[in-house]
Amino acid sequence: MDERLDWIAVDWGSTRIRAVALGPEGVIATAEAANTAHPGAAGHEAALADLIGGWLAPGRATLVIACGMVGARHGWTEAKYRAVPAGTDPAEALVRAPAADPRLDLRIVPGLSQDRPADVMRGEETQIAGFIAGNPDFDGVICLPGTHSKWARVSAGEVVGFRTAMTGELFALLSTQSVLRHEMAPEGEDPEAFLDGVSRALSRPERLATELFSIRAEGLLHGLAPRAARSRLSGLLIGAELAAMRPFWLGQRVAVVGAPGVAAAYAQALGAQGVAAECAEGADMVLAGLAMIRARIRSARA
Amino acid sequence: MDERLDWIAVDWGSTRIRAVALGPEGVIATAEAANTAHPGAAGHEAALADLIGGWLAPGRATLVIACGMVGARHGWTEAKYRAVPAGTDPAEALVRAPAADPRLDLRIVPGLSQDRPADVMRGEETQIAGFIAGNPDFDGVICLPGTHSKWARVSAGEVVGFRTAMTGELFALLSTQSVLRHEMAPEGEDPEAFLDGVSRALSRPERLATELFSIRAEGLLHGLAPRAARSRLSGLLIGAELAAMRPFWLGQRVAVVGAPGVAAAYAQALGAQGVAAECAEGADMVLAGLAMIRARIRSARA
Missing domain, CATH: 3.30.420.300 (2-keto-3-deoxy-galactonokinase, substrate binding domain)
Incomplete structure (x- = not known):
C-alpha cells in the first residue's frame, strides 16, 4: 500500500x-x-x-x-x-x-x-496502441513476435488488418517435445545457422516439412552442433513466418515490437531481406498503451 | 512355447x-x-x-x-x-x-x-523390402506415412533416394498440446475439410504458418466444428508434406504403405492431385520383408 x-x-x-x-x-x-x-x-x-x-x-x-x-x-x-x-x-x-x-x-x-481471413488478438492491440501513442504518424506494419506472432497493418491511426503465425509455440513444441529435442542445446545462438535457416525457409517455403527433419538427420550423420541445430530450427520457423507474411513486409515500413532478444532476431532476419526494421520493447509498449488509456479516462472525467 | x-x-x-x-x-x-x-x-x-x-x-x-x-x-x-x-x-x-x-x-x-540432403530411416527399409518382394518390377515412389513419413524412390531393386517429413509428430503435438487443441475433436473425420486443408497447403505452401492459426480463429469467430478443425489440421499438414515431396510424386507411380486409415488419407490427397496411388498395409509389409530375409538366411544355409 x-x-x-x-x-x-x-x-x-x-x-x-x-x-x-x-x-x-x-x-x-x-x-x-x-x-x-x-x-x-x-x-x-x-x-x-x-x-x-x-x-x-x-x-x-x-x-x-x-x-x-x-x-x-x-x-x-x-x-x-x-x-x-x-x-x-x-x-x-x-x-x-x-x-x-x-x-x-x-x-x-x-x-x-478480423472476419476474413479469420484472426484474433488479445494484448497485442495494447502494444500497438502504445507504439502509435509514441509514433502518431506511423504508417506501415507492426510485427509483434511471440508465442503467436502478429503482423498488423497500421495506417492513419487504424489497424487495417492482421495475421497470426504460431511460430513461438511451434518452436517450443519442436525444441522440447519432438524428436528434434535430441539435437538441441537448451540455449545459445549460432547467428550463421539462424540466417541459413531463414534463407532456406524463405527461398523454398514448400520444403519446410522436410527441412525440419534434416536437423535430426544432420545431427546423426554429420554431427550438427546442438547450438547450430537450435538456431537452424529458429531460423526455419521465423523464415516460414516471413514467407507467409511477405505481403506485409515487402517494401513496407516495419516496426518490431517484442522482447529484446526475439525482436533482434526478427530484425536480423528482415535485415537479410533488405528491410531495415525499427525495434521497440514489448513490455514498454504495453505500459505505454495502458498509460495512454489511463490518460484518456482522466481527461474524460475532467 | x-x-x-x-x-x-x-x-x-x-x-x-x-x-x-x-x-x-x-x-x-x-x-x-x-x-x-x-x-x-x-x-x-x-x-x-x-x-x-x-x-x-x-x-x-x-x-x-x-x-x-x-x-x-x-x-x-x-x-x-x-x-x-x-x-x-x-x-x-x-x-x-x-x-x-x-x-x-x-x-x-x-x-x-542419405548423405545429402541428410536423411535416415530405420524400419521403413523393411517395409520397402516386403513391398518389393511382392512387386519385384516396381519402379516408382513408395510413400510410408507415419510419425516421420518417408518417401523413397525405388528403381531396379534399389532405393535411390528418400526424404522425411515430421507430419505425424507435428499433428500429434499440434492437436493435443498447442492452442489448437481447444478447437479439436479427439477423433472423427470431415472429408471435405480434409481435402480443403490439403488444397490450401498445396496451392499456397508458403502460407502454412498463418493457416494453422486460422483453425483457432475460425473456431472462435465462425464456430468451425471440432471435427472439421481436426480434419483441416490433418489436411494442412499432409498438404504441406505433399508440397515438399512434389518432385517425388509428380508424374510418378506411387504406392502408399501404412496403416489403413492414414494410407487411405494419403491416397485420397494424392488422388485429388491426379495421382492414383496403390495402397499396401504397413504391418503386412514389415512381416513380408522380415519373411523374405528369413527365406534368404535359410537358402544361404542350405
Whole structure:
C-alpha cells in the first residue's frame, strides 16, 4: 500500500501476469506471476488478489486497466473483440468487469478480430496502441513476435488488418517435445545457422516439412552442433513466418515490437531481406498503451 | 512355447514393439507392447524377454529378426545405416546382436541413410523390402506415412533416394498440446475439410504458418466444428508434406504403405492431385520383408 498509488496496469498473458503500480511520477512497484487463474471471474479475481492485493488501499476503488486473456471467453469477463478496421486507441471500448472486492475498479481492453481471413488478438492491440501513442504518424506494419506472432497493418491511426503465425509455440513444441529435442542445446545462438535457416525457409517455403527433419538427420550423420541445430530450427520457423507474411513486409515500413532478444532476431532476419526494421520493447509498449488509456479516462472525467 | 516355432519377427518402433511367432505354416502367435526399453543391450533384452520369453524353447537358439529402433545408437546394438543407393534387400547386411539368453539368435536389419540432403530411416527399409518382394518390377515412389513419413524412390531393386517429413509428430503435438487443441475433436473425420486443408497447403505452401492459426480463429469467430478443425489440421499438414515431396510424386507411380486409415488419407490427397496411388498395409509389409530375409538366411544355409 502506497499513498502515491494512482492506478495499476496489468498485462494478462496466457502464461504470465505482469502488474505495475503507478503514481503521478511513474512506476511505484512491479509484480509478476505465472497465470494459473481458474476460468471465470472468481478464479481471475483470486489470481489478481494474490498478485496485487497488498497494493490496494481500503475504503477506495483503485483503477486497474488490464489487457490480454483476462478478457477472453473463459477469462474474468468477456470483452468482445473490436473488428478491424479499428482505431488503434481502444480507450472508448473498455469493458468494466464485476469485482467482489470493492477496492477494485477493473477495466478490460478488448482484443481485435478480423472476419476474413479469420484472426484474433488479445494484448497485442495494447502494444500497438502504445507504439502509435509514441509514433502518431506511423504508417506501415507492426510485427509483434511471440508465442503467436502478429503482423498488423497500421495506417492513419487504424489497424487495417492482421495475421497470426504460431511460430513461438511451434518452436517450443519442436525444441522440447519432438524428436528434434535430441539435437538441441537448451540455449545459445549460432547467428550463421539462424540466417541459413531463414534463407532456406524463405527461398523454398514448400520444403519446410522436410527441412525440419534434416536437423535430426544432420545431427546423426554429420554431427550438427546442438547450438547450430537450435538456431537452424529458429531460423526455419521465423523464415516460414516471413514467407507467409511477405505481403506485409515487402517494401513496407516495419516496426518490431517484442522482447529484446526475439525482436533482434526478427530484425536480423528482415535485415537479410533488405528491410531495415525499427525495434521497440514489448513490455514498454504495453505500459505505454495502458498509460495512454489511463490518460484518456482522466481527461474524460475532467 | 510351441513346437512348430521356426522364427520370430520383430518390428521395434520408437513407441511400440510388435512380435510375431512363425512356423512352417505361418503365424502361430502375436504380441505387442509399448516400447519402454532402457538404452543399451541389457535394457532391450529385458524388454524383449517380457514380450516373447514365453515363446522360446529351452536348449536351442531361436532365430529372431528385428528391424527398427532396436538397431539405433542407443538400441540393443548399433546396426550402421546402409547408404543409398542401396539394394532393397537388406539380408546380407544383417547385424548379429549379443544376447545373454542362449535361447536368442538375434539379427538386426540396418536402416538406410542419405548423405545429402541428410536423411535416415530405420524400419521403413523393411517395409520397402516386403513391398518389393511382392512387386519385384516396381519402379516408382513408395510413400510410408507415419510419425516421420518417408518417401523413397525405388528403381531396379534399389532405393535411390528418400526424404522425411515430421507430419505425424507435428499433428500429434499440434492437436493435443498447442492452442489448437481447444478447437479439436479427439477423433472423427470431415472429408471435405480434409481435402480443403490439403488444397490450401498445396496451392499456397508458403502460407502454412498463418493457416494453422486460422483453425483457432475460425473456431472462435465462425464456430468451425471440432471435427472439421481436426480434419483441416490433418489436411494442412499432409498438404504441406505433399508440397515438399512434389518432385517425388509428380508424374510418378506411387504406392502408399501404412496403416489403413492414414494410407487411405494419403491416397485420397494424392488422388485429388491426379495421382492414383496403390495402397499396401504397413504391418503386412514389415512381416513380408522380415519373411523374405528369413527365406534368404535359410537358402544361404542350405
